Amino acid sequence: MAKRLSVKEMLEAARQGGPAKPADEVEASAAPTETPDSPAAESTAPAAESAPVPAPAANVPSPASLGRPMTLKEKLAAARAGGSAPPAAAAPPAAAAAEVVAAGVTEQAPAEPASASPAVPAPAPSLGRPLTLKEKLAAARVGGGTPTASAATPAAGKPAGATAAATAPAKSNAPRTLPPLDKITDPKDLAEALRQSGAKKAKESAALAASKAAEAAGATPAKAATAAKAAVQKETKPQSVLPKPSKATAGVAGTTRRAFVAGPISWIVLGWASFAAGVTLFSAMLGRFMFPNVLAEPPSTVKVGLPSTFEPEEVNERFKAEWGFWIVRSTRYNGEDIVYALQSVCTHLGCPPNWLGGEQKFKCPCHGSGFYISGVNFEGPAPRPLERFKVTLADDGQMIVDKSQKYQQELGQWSEPESYITA
Ligand code: FES
Numbered sequence: 001m002a003k004r005l006s007v008k009e010m011l012e013a014a015r016q017g018g019p020a021k022p023a024d025e026v027e028a029s030a031a032p033t034e035t036p037d038s039p040a041a042e043s044t045a046p047a048a049e050s051a052p053v054p055a056p057a058a059n060v061p062s063p064a065s066l067g068r069p070m071t072l073k074e075k076l077a078a079a080r081a082g083g084s085a086p087p088a089a090a091a092p093p094a095a096a097a098a099e100v101v102a103a104g105v106t107e108q109a110p111a112e113p114a115s116a117s118p119a120v121p122a123p124a125p126s127l128g129r130p131l132t133l134k135e136k137l138a139a140a141r142v143g144g145g146t147p148t149a150s151a152a153t154p155a156a157g158k159p160a161g162a163t164a165a166a167t168a169p170a171k172s173n174a175p176r177t178l179p180p181l182d183k184i185t186d187p188k189d190l191a192e193a194l195r196q197s198g199a200k201k202a203k204e205s206a207a208l209a210a211s212k213a214a215e216a217a218g219a220t221p222a223k224a225a226t227a228a229k230a231a232v233q234k235e236t237k238p239q240s241v242l243p244k245p246s247k248a249t250a251g252v253a254g255t256t257r258r259a260f261v262a263g264p265i266s267w268i269v270l271g272w273a274s275f276a277a278g279v280t281l282f283s284a285m286l287g288r289f290m291f292p293n294v295l296a297e298p299p300s301t302v303k304v305g306l307p308s309t310f311e312p313e314e315v316n317e318r319f320k321a322e323w324g325f326w327i328v329r330s331t332r333y334n335g336e337d338i339v340y341a342l343q344s345v346c347t348h349l350g351c352p353p354n355w356l357g358g359e360q361k362f363k364c365p366c367h368g369s370g371f372y373i374s375g376v377n378f379e380g381p382a383p384r385p386l387e388r389f390k391v392t393l394a395d396d397g398q399m400i401v402d403k404s405q406k407y408q409q410e411l412g413q414w415s416e417p418e419s420y421i422t423a
Contacts, residue, residue, distance in 0.1 A: 011079075014078065014079065015062055015063070015070070015075075015078055016062050016064065062078070178192060178193045178196070181193055206228075207228035207229070208228070210227040210228045210230065211225070211227065211228040213227070214227040214228070300402055300403040300404040301400055301401065301402045301403070301404075302319065302323055302400070302401050302403075303394060303398045303399070303400050303401075304319060304327055304341075304398070304399050304400070304401055305398055305399065306397055306398055306399070307329075307339045307393075307399050307421050307422075307423045308423060310327055310329040310339055310423070311329060312329055312330070312331070312337060312423075313329065313330050313331070313332075313373070314328070314329050314330075315327075315328050315355045315357070315373065316328070317355060319401075320344050320352075323401070323403070324343060324344050324345065324352075324403070325341045325342060325343050325344055325389055325401065325403070326341070326342045326344055326355065327339065327340075327341055327399075327401075328340055328341075328342055328373060328374075328375075329423055330373050330374060332372070332373055332374050333374040333376075333414070336422065337422070337423045338420040338421065338422055338423060339391070339399065339420065339421045339422075339423050340388050340391060340419060340420040340421070341388060341389040341391055341401045342375045342386045342387070342388060343386060343387045343388070343389060343403075343406070344386075345386075345387075346364040346366065346369055346382055346386075347369075347377065347382045347383060347384050347385070347386060347387070348364065348366070348367055348369050348380065348381045348382040348383065349366060349367070351364050351365060351366035351367075353365070353369070353371065353386075360372075360373055361373070361378075362375075362386070364380060364382065367380055367381050368380040368381075369381055369382035370382075371385065371386055375387075375388070375409070376409065384408070384409070384410050385408075385409040385410065387406045387407065387408055388406065388407040388408075388409075388413075388414060388419050388420070389401050389402060389403050389405065389406060389407075390402040390404070390405035390406075390407070390418045390419070391418065391419070391420065391421050392418060392421075393421060399421055405418070407419040
């Protein structure tokens with residue numbers, strides 16, 4: 001019966017590429033102190049029996065062939081190339097993985113069953129407790145599978161908080177799936193839905209405009225589609241810099257400033273213009289008042305007819321209404337038959353007296369003054385006799401009355417020759 005090989009013997013055989021040696025040879029050359037009764041030999045003995053060490057490949061490197069100690073990768077490659085995955089042969093990768101964990105190397109171990117490595121703990125149900133962080137890390141590295149969220153974060157050498165912060169923006173940038181507009185009750189969701197709808201319409205409008213422009217320019221449908229896509233991308237690209245104000249906008253601002261400065265000046269000019277217009281209008285009205293349309297006075301002379309045409313002791317009232325005098329023929333003033341013109345104005349306050357033929361007197365209706373046919377006052381408040389106008393004879397013998405010249409009895413003027421005409 002062949003002697004059982006220990007784990008170290010099998011590893012050494014795999015590394016050197018030679019056939020497995022008996023235990024006594026190995027013990028004699030490499031491990032003289034190890035005994036078959038040792039716990040390690042007993043624990044690995046069934047595995048060595050069930051899976052003999054396969055013959056190494058011809059190209060498997062070894063320290064002898066390399067002439068230097070093997071690196072960790074070379075050891076792992078040699079262990080993998082040693083054959084299939086017997087439990088004893090799988091132990092070196094597990095041990096290497098343990099070395100990797102101890103050295104802090106982030107290189108991921110090849111995928112092996114977790115149960116094949118004695119350093120990797122079993123899952124939580126088998127342990128009867130939750131896995132610690134180190135256990136999860138070791139299981140993720142040795143198992144080669146996709147690490148869980150809790151294990152992957154330490155494996156990447158980053159704090160869990162930093163990893164969560166790094167993944168948070170991606171989650172927030174993901175587009176939200178909103179229900180239809182008629183079923184939205186949250187105002188925030190409604191605003192978001194409207195914003196997305198507006199952005200979609202803007203993109204469609206930009207694409208349509210760019211496509212039409214390209215087609216109008218004679219471009220091919222492919223180029224038109226490219227232009228539409230570029231327009232959509234341009235529409236989607238956020239503007240981090242405020243747009244430069246256009247010349248039209250700057251012109252409007254300048255006009256506003258000029259209007260702000262010129263506003264009070266225009267009001268002052270408008271006020272002075274209104275004042276000048278008012279002064280001009282007032283001057284025109286004053287001139288119109290000073291120079292009326294009718295300047296000529298009525299003629300002061302009038303022909304009244306031949307003196308013989310008037311009857312003795314007669315008061316002719318034909319010229320009273322238009323000219324303001326009576327033609328009187330009488331002998332009662334100085335006994336002579338004379339004709340004269342009496343002004344029909346009361347010498348009290350200027351009222352026009354009336355001739356009363358039955359009483360042979362002039363009677364003022366205002367205050368009752370009475371005058372004889374000669375014109376001398378005899379009752380009422382009138383202070384003096386009526387006045388006479390100048391009378392002359394024309395070339396044709398007619399009598400002319402001149403109202404520009406008056407004669408007063410109290411002044412002795414009735415004796416003047418132009419104050420009467422002898423009939
Ligand atoms: Fe003729 Fe006074 S006005 S009496």
